[in-house]
Amino acid sequence: MDDCQHCGACCAAYRVDFSVQELESAGGQVPDGLTVAVSHSICRMRGTDHLPVRCAALTGTVGGRVACGIYEWRPAPCHELQIGSPACE
Numbered sequence: 310m311d312d313c314q315h316c317g318a319c320c321a322a323y324r325v326d327f328s329v330q331e332l333e334s335a336g337g338q339v340p341d342g343l344t345v346a347v348s349h350s351i352c353r354m355r356g357t358d359h360l361p362v363r364c365a366a367l368t369g370t371v372g373g374r375v376a377c378g379i380y381e382w383r384p385a386p387c388h389e390l391q392i393g394s395p396a397c398e
C-alpha cells in the first residue's frame with residue numbers, strides 16, 4: 310500500500326499479538342527474534358507493548374517513509390488490518 314509507506318501509524322499504535330504457530334520455529338514465517346512470548350500459545354511483536362509503541366520490524370520514520378522489515382512474513386493481525394478500516398482511521 311503506497312499510503313502505508315508514508316504512515317506506519319498502526320505499527321506504532323497497537324499491541325500485535327498472534328499465535329505461536331506463526332513463528333518460524335513452529336513452521337511459520339515470523340522471525341522469532343522479533344517477538345516476545347506472552348503465553349504458551351501467544352506471542353507478540355517486540356516493541357508493541359511498551360510506550361512509545363513501535364514494532365521492532367518497522368523501519369523508517371512514522372509519518373514519513375516507513376516499511377515493514379518482514380512484510381512478506383508479517384503475522385496475521387498485520388495482514389488483517391486494512392487501510393481505511395476503523396482500526397486504521
Ligand code: SF4
Nearest residue numbers: 313316317319392397
Ligand atoms: S493501515 Fe492505516 S494506519 Fe496502518 S500504515 Fe496504512 S494508512 Fe497507516
Ligand code: SF4
Nearest residue numbers: 320364366367377387
Ligand atoms: S510486523 Fe510489520 S506490519 Fe506488523 S506491526 Fe510490525 S512493522 Fe507493522
